Amino acid sequence: MWFNTPGRRAFINITPQVEACLRESGVEEGLALVNAMHITASVFINDDEQGLHSDYDKWLEKLAPHAPTSQYLHNRTGEDNADAHMKRQVMGREVVVAITGGKLDFGPWEQIFYGEFDGGRRKRALIKIIGE
Amino acid sequence: MWFNTPGRRAFINITPQVEACLRESGVEEGLALVNAMHITASVFINDDEQGLHSDYDKWLEKLAPHAPTSQYLHNRTGEDNADAHMKRQVMGREVVVAITGGKLDFGPWEQIFYGEFDGGRRKRALIKIIGE
C-alpha cells in the first residue's frame, strides 16, 4: 500500500484498505499484521477524531521537538528528521489485529491509522494476513 | 474478558486469565495476541511490583497531564479523557507472546497487565491464540 502525504505530518485512516485485503485473503481465523515500512512513520490504532489527532500532533512535538534541528546528532547526516524517528517510537511501528469470523475483531472506536512524521516522500505500509 | 475498574487509573495482572485460555486452546506452539479493545487502555508486559506501578502512574501523568482538560481539542467533544489516549500510546495497545511447549514463553518477571487510563466504564481485553 502506497501513500503520498502532502505536509510533514499526517494521520490517515487505512482501516478500509486492511478490510479489503482481509476479504481478498478469505482468511476466517488468524492474525493481521499492519506495519509502516518507513522508520519515521507509525501504524497505530486509535479514535478517528480530528481534535484528538491535532492533540497527538501537538503532544508529540512537545515530547520530541523538530526544532532546533541542530539538537540531534542524526541531523548531521544531512537529514532534518531525527524528531520523526522519536515520534514514531512513541506511536509504534505496527499493530497486530485478531481476525474472527472473517472480520477484524475490533472494540468500539478502534480504527487503524498510518501516522506520517516526515512526509513529502512516497511511503508504504505492509499488510500480512495469516490464518485459515 | 471483561473488567470493571473502580478509579480512573489501574493496572490489573491478567496473566492467569491468559494462561487459562491457553490451556483451554490446547495450542502447543504458536503465538498469543492480547490487546485492549478500548482506545484509552493498554495491554503491556512488565513487573508486578506496586512501587513501579505508582511510578508509571506519576510518570505518565507528567508526560500527558489530565488537567487542565481544556488544553486538548478532543475534550471539546464532551469527553475529558484526551490524556488517556496519549498514555495508552506510550504503554501500547497489545502484546504478542510466544507459546512454546504449551506455555507462555516468558523471561523472568514478565507478567501481562491491563492498564486502564479512563476507568469507571465496563472494559474488555481480547485474547487470540493461534498455532497447533
Next chain:
Amino acid sequence: MWFNTPGRRAFINITPQVEACLRESGVEEGLALVNAMHITASVFINDDEQGLHSDYDKWLEKLAPHAPTSQYLHNRTGEDNADAHMKRQVMGREVVVAITGGKLDFGPWEQIFYGEFDGGRRKRALIKIIGE
C-alpha cells in the same frame, strides 16, 4: 539469544541473528516475533545510524531520568533501574515482522535492535517464527 552489554545502556543490531534463525526454520510465509525477555530492555526497529542512537539515549534520559534514583518508589526495593522500566515502554518490548518468500519483509533502512537500559547482567531475546 544471549547478550552481555558492558555499559548501562546499549543498542545492538540483531538483524543477522534473526535472519539466521529464519533460514534455519525454512519458513517461507509467516510471521517472526522478536521480543526482549527482560523488562528493562526493548526490541525495536529503526535505523542503524550511530548519531540517531545517541539521540535516542539522550531523549529517553530526558523523558525518564535515571537520577535522582530516589524519585521512584520502585527503587526502594533495592533496585536503581526504575527509569529503565519506563524507557523500555517508550521503545517497546517486541516487534512482529512479516516473512515473505523466505525473507524478512522489510522497508528501506529497517533493522532490528536490542535496546538495553539496565545492562551489566546477562540478557536474552526470544525469536519465534511461525508459518510454512
